[in-house]
Each structure stands twice: as structure tokens, then as C-alpha cells.
Amino acid sequence: METPFSSAQPGTAPPPAVPLPNEPPSIVARNVNVWYGDKHAIKNVSIDIYRRQVTAFIGPSGCGKSTFLRVLNRMNDIIEGCRVTGKITLDGDDIYDPRLDVVQLRARVGMVFQKPNPFPKSIYDNVAYGPRIHGLTRSKKELDEIVEKSLRRAALWDEVKDRLDEPGTALSGGQQQRLCIARAIAVSPDVILMDEPCSALDPIATAKIEELMDELRQDYTIIIVTHSMQQAARVSQRTAFFHLGDLVEVGSTEQIFTRPQDRRTQDYITGRFG
Amino acid sequence: MADHTVRSFDEALERLRDTLLRLGGIAEKALTEAIAALAKRDADMAAHIVQRDAELDGLCRLAEDQAVKLLALRQPMASDLRLVVGAIRMALDLERVGDYAANIAKRTIVLAQLPPAISVGPIQRMSRIVQEMLKDTLDAFAAHDVEKAQSVWERDEQVDEAYNAVFRSLLTYMMEDPRNITPCAHLLFIAKNVERIGDHATNLAETIRFIELGEEMLKDRPKRDDSPFAIVEPPAGV
Numbered sequence: 001m002e003t004p005f006s007s008a009q010p011g012t013a014p015p016p017a018v019p020l021p022n023e024p025p026s027i028v029a030r031n032v033n034v035w036y037g038d039k040h041a042i043k044n045v046s047i048d049i050y051r052r053q054v055t056a057f058i059g060p061s062g063c064g065k066s067t068f069l070r071v072l073n074r075m076n077d078i079i080e081g082c083r084v085t086g087k088i089t090l091d092g093d094d095i096y097d098p099r100l101d102v103v104q105l106r107a108r109v110g111m112v113f114q115k116p117n118p119f120p121k122s123i124y125d126n127v128a129y130g131p132r133i134h135g136l137t138r139s140k141k142e143l144d145e146i147v148e149k150s151l152r153r154a155a156l157w158d159e160v161k162d163r164l165d166e167p168g169t170a171l172s173g174g175q176q177q178r179l180c181i182a183r184a185i186a187v188s189p190d191v192i193l194m195d196e197p198c199s200a201l202d203p204i205a206t207a208k209i210e211e212l213m214d215e216l217r218q219d220y221t222i223i224i225v226t227h228s229m230q231q232a233a234r235v236s237q238r239t240a241f242f243h244l245g246d247l248v249e250v251g252s253t254e255q256i257f258t259r260p261q262d263r264r265t266q267d268y269i270t271g272r273f274g
Numbered sequence: 275m276a277d278h279t280v281r282s283f284d285e286a287l288e289r290l291r292d293t294l295l296r297l298g299g300i301a302e303k304a305l306t307e308a309i310a311a312l313a314k315r316d317a318d319m320a321a322h323i324v325q326r327d328a329e330l331d332g333l334c335r336l337a338e339d340q341a342v343k344l345l346a347l348r349q350p351m352a353s354d355l356r357l358v359v360g361a362i363r364m365a366l367d368l369e370r371v372g373d374y375a376a377n378i379a380k381r382t383i384v385l386a387q388l389p390p391a392i393s394v395g396p397i398q399r400m401s402r403i404v405q406e407m408l409k410d411t412l413d414a415f416a417a418h419d420v421e422k423a424q425s426v427w428e429r430d431e432q433v434d435e436a437y438n439a440v441f442r443s444l445l446t447y448m449m450e451d452p453r454n455i456t457p458c459a460h461l462l463f464i465a466k467n468v469e470r471i472g473d474h475a476t477n478l479a480e481t482i483r484f485i486e487l488g489e490e491m492l493k494d495r496p497k498r499d500d501s502p503f504a505i506v507e508p509p510a511g512v
Contacts, residue, residue, distance in 0.1 A: 267276060
């Protein structure tokens with residue numbers, strides 16, 4: 001079943017709220033269902049995710065937004081009893097194709113988690129890790145360049161350039177999170193998934209990450225799961241509201257926060273959920 | 275609509291609606307009394323209306339303060355956000371209605387001192403339409419009634435037509451006798467003020483629609499005010 005709010009089939013016009021109408025969506029999900037054992041966690045979700053935009057997933061705890069985020073780079077593969085049906089494509093490639101190399105997929109779809117999780121290695125090695133295992137560089141000089149570029153992109157370079165040998169875990173929480181973003185972008189992904197990236201950060205560190213997201217969306221497709229509606233409203237161009245495993249409504253962020261169409265969306269964003 | 279999880283948020287929104295309804299009630303009463311004072315040539319009653327305008331200004335500021343506080347402390351979204359933003363617009367419109375009513379009252383004090391040469395019947399009739407519109411907007415706001423708000427918006431055309439008629443008849447009085455010019459000039463301003471109040475009532479109706487539905491009115495507003503183009507020829511032999 002096609003949900004009424006998912007955007008059009010390939011070949012027809014995308015919904016009017018999308019600012020880059022001629023570009024095909026980066027990620028297309030159709031009729032996606034997820035079960036954890038008997039629990040039906042995601043129910044027939046269809047959605048298009050566009051390039052050069054931040055898409056926010058919002059909804060109450062247990063609504064399935066994090067589950068759906070994890071489906072997009074197959075992080076759910078490692079969960080016992082988790083079953084996924086439906087079709088998800090990234091630039092036209094079926095990401096659940098059995099022949100697909102999951103490690104390669106996760107290089108294309110990077111992820112940043114709620115709690116900053118740098119490796120217990122130096123700042124330099126944290127960022128160099130991905131390019132090394134994926135064999136992206138041939139020389140130390142090239143690797144140095146990637147590390148510097150990634151740290152600059154993550155707005156961390158100036159703060160750490162003189163202490164690249166220090167452990168990543170010695171940085172502040174906000175810096176650690178930006179280190180994790182630098183680590184994610186070092187392998188040149190297409191998509192960055194962010195699962196509550198600021199929930200462990202203070203307002204200033206949060207503002208830096210939000211500023212960074214706005215900067216990064218020029219080059220990457222970004223999807224963020226957040227419990228803060230204000231954050232979703234600030235950083236995203238499109239917002240999707242999940243409830244009890246259903247994708248209730250997706251639209252331009254402005255529309256969702258000023259004139260939501262569905263009663264459940266309205267109740268949730270105005271704080272009326274009982 | 276269901277209540278907020280945070281009860282004090284509901285209470286703050288309710289207080290804001292309450293302030294607007296009080297503001298509306300006073301503005302409505304000011305217009306009704308100003309026109310009654312005009313008809314009765316009652317300078318005391320008119321003076322009383324002028325004095326009470328300060329109360330309206332105070333309530334308008336209170337509504338704005340409440341709205342700003344809600345924005346700062348609650349970060350309202352969707353229908354709540356529309357109510358808060360709409361409340362700021364409504365408070366300003368209602369405050370203007372009060373100003374126009376006070377201006378009518380001031381001119382009534384002057385007119386009460388002049389001989390009663392000119393009939394104020396046409397202005398009273400025009401004002402009745404506007405008073406009805408203002409009452410209906412406030413009822414529509416209290417009852418979340420978008421259709422009623424729409425009906426107010428559509429009635430503005432009638433006000434424009436009535437205003438045109440008053441405008442032309444006052445011009446003819448002035449041509450007949452230069453001694454009519456002073457009262458007629460005041461009556462012209464009074465008619466214009468009533469017409470402006472009608473415009474504010476339609477603004478209020480638009481805001482109510484925005485608050486309830488998040489949409490603007492579907493059509494262009496009906497407009498029939500051709501007084502800017504009016505020419506009245508003097509009678510032959512003058």
C-alpha cells in the first residue's frame with residue numbers, strides 16, 4: 001500500500017515542498033516493514049529522502065524512528081530476530097540485495113550516534129581508520145590530507161591541529177561528537193545518519209553541531225533522529241513524523257510545524273500527547 | 275482539542291484568549307456608545323468614551339506581553355503558534371478599533387456644540403453593519419467558527435457601499451451651504467472611521483481563519499469603495 005503522504009512514484013513530479021524539484025531522491029523506501037520477533041516495529045513505510053537536505057525523523061519514544069534510521073545502513077542486521085521487508089534503494093541500488101557488501105554500504109551511509117564513541121586511539125587515527133581499512137589512500141601524505149580535510153569539514157581542525165596524537169577520548173563531549181562526524185566523512189559517504197547526535201551535549205556544543213549540519217548538507221544527504229522538536233525545526237528542511245511504527249506525515253519542515261495535516265502530528269508537536 | 279501535557283501551558287493560552295475577548299468586548303462597546311452619543315448629541319457620554327481608550331491600550335499591551343512570554347517560554351508550535359501570532363495581530367486591530375471609536379467620540383463633542391443641521395441617520399445605518407461585523411468576529415473567535423468569520427469578511431462590501439452613499443450626501447450638504455462645512459467635515463471623518471473599523475473587522479476575520487486553519491482567505495477581498503474617485507457637480511446657478 002502506498003501511503004498518501006509519501007512522494008510520487010519515480011517518473012512523476014516530487015511533492016511541491018521540495019526545493020530541488022529536478023533531482024531524484026537519494027534514498028527511496030517503499031513498503032518497508034520491520035519486525036523484532038513478533039513485534040511489528042515499522043509498518044509499511046514509504047518515503048523519499050532528498051540530497052542536499054536535512055531530513056528530521058521525529059516522534060515519541062518507541063515510535064520506530066531510530067529503527068527506521070538503522071534500516072537505512074543495515075545496522076539492524078546484527079540484531080537477533082530482526083526482519084526487514086520492502087524495498088530501499090540508495091541512488092537506485094537495492095541496499096538489501098544479498099550480493100551487496102554491507103561494509104561498503106556503511107562507507108556510503110555513515111552514522112553518528114547519541115553518545116560520542118571515538119575509538120580509544122589518537123585523534124589522527126580515529127579519522128584515518130576508515131580510509132585505511134577501505135584502502136582509500138596510497139601514501140601517508142594523502143592520508144594526512146584526508147585527515148586534515150575531514151577535521152576541517154567537521155569544524156574541529158583549529159582546536160586539535162596541535163595535538164593530533166592525543167587520544168580522541170580526551171576531548172570534550174562536543175569535540176568528541178565532531179570527531180565522530182569527521183570520522184564518518186573521512187570515507188566520503190553519500191549519506192550521514194545521525195541518531196540524537198546532540199542529546200549528550202550542552203547548548204553551545206549543540207549549536208556547533210547544528211551549524212555543521214547546515215554546512216554539511218551542501219554535500220551530503222543528512223537524516224537526523226531527534227527528540228527535540230525545536231532542533232528538528234531549526235536544522236531540517238523536511239520532517240517526517242512517526243507514531244507507533246507508522247509514518248504519519250512527511251512534509252516540508254515549515255509546513256509540519258505551522259500547519260500539520262494530521263491530528264496526531266498536531267497533538268505531538270504541540271505537546272498534547274497524553 | 276485535547277489538553278496539553280503541561281497544564282500551565284493550557285492556562286497561559288486560555289489567559290491570552292481571555293485578554294483578547296475582553297479587549298474585543300471593550301472595543302465593540304466603545305463603537306456602539308460612540309455612535310449612540312453622536313445620535314443623541316451627548317458630549318458627556320462621548321467624553322467618557324475618550325477617557326476609557328487608555329484601558330484598551332493597556333489591554334492591548336497585556337495581550338502582546340502574554341504572547342511574547344508564550345513564545346519565549348513555551349516555543350508554541352502549529353495551532354498554538356498560530357494563536358499566539360494571531361493574537362498579536364488581533365490585539366493591534368482591536369486597539370485601532372478603539373482609537374477610531376475614541377476619535378468618533380471627540381468629534382461628537384465638537385458636533386454637540388454646533389446646530390443640528392445634518393442628519394446622522396445614514397452614518398448610524400452604516401455603523402450598524404459594522405457593529406454587527408465586529409460582534410460576529412468576536413463570536414467567531416470565541417466559538418472557533420471559521421464560517422462566521424468568513425461571513426464577516428464578505429460583508430465588508432456592504433460597508434463600502436454605505437460609505438460611498440454617506441460621502442456623496444455629505445458633499446452635497448457642503449455645496450448647499452458653506453455653514454455645513456464644519457459639521458460635514460467632522461461627519462466625513464466619522465464615516466471614514468466607521469469604514470476603517472469595518473476593515474479591521476475583516477482583518478480580524480482573516481486572522482481567525484489563519485488561527486483555526488493555517489490558511490489565508492481563498493479569494494481576493496471584495497472592495498466597493500469608489501469614494502476616492504467621487505466628483506459631485508455643484509448645483510446650477512451657485
